[in-house]
Amino acid sequence: MKGLKFILTGILFGIVMSKSEAISWYRIQEMFRFLSFHMYGIIGTAVVLGVIAVYLIKKYKMRDYQGNPITFTPKEKSVPRYLFGGIIFGLGWALVGACPGPLFVNLGYAYWPILIAIFGGVAGTYLYGVVKDRLPH
Numbered sequence: 015m016k017g018l019k020f021i022l023t024g025i026l027f028g029i030v031m032s033k034s035e036a037i038s039w040y041r042i043q044e045m046f047r048f049l050s051f052h053m054y055g056i057i058g059t060a061v062v063l064g065v066i067a068v069y070l071i072k073k074y075k076m077r078d079y080q081g082n083p084i085t086f087t088p089k090e091k092s093v094p095r096y097l098f099g100g101i102i103f104g105l106g107w108a109l110v111g112a113c114p115g116p117l118f119v120n121l122g123y124a125y126w127p128i129l130i131a132i133f134g135g136v137a138g139t140y141l142y143g144v145v146k147d148r149l150p151h
Contacts, residue, residue, distance in 0.1 A: 028119045037119045039111035046108045095151055106135070 035041045036056050045053035070076070071084050078084055107113050110131040112120060117135065120128040 027115065028122055031116055031119045032123070037112065037116040037123075042107070042111045090151070092151070106138075110134075 031037050034056055036053065041050070041053055044050040068086065072086070076084055103113075110117075112128070112131065114135060117128055117132050121132065
């Protein structure tokens with residue numbers, strides 16, 4: 015029963031993603047071709063909500079579900095790591111037509127070919143873990 019709130023949150027996330035058409039390959043292609051504001055509006059709303067959530071977490075010194083304080087550690091600021099990582103992520107997003115969240119919503123809709131993209135994402139994450147220490151950070 016402890017995990018029920020997380021399952022319900024995931025179901026709500028899937029409903030919001032599908033109703034907002036954020037899982038649509040067509041909508042994502044529109045975004046990458048600068049033909050529609052739809053996806054930029056969704057992403058912008060998510061960024062604003064994220065900023066508000068972080069502000070509230072810091073202001074009220076909120077704790078995680080285990081009672082530990084939530085802390086934010088500053089990340090190392092280096093342009094190449096974010097530039098190259100963003101380019102790789104964006105290319106994958108544009109080629110597949112979905113980012114990680116919508117991949118699983120599409121799987122929930124029984125779009126079985128999306129398993130290829132999920133496998134590619136997991137394999138890419140594993141590969142990065144293997145070569146991470148040898149990359150210039």
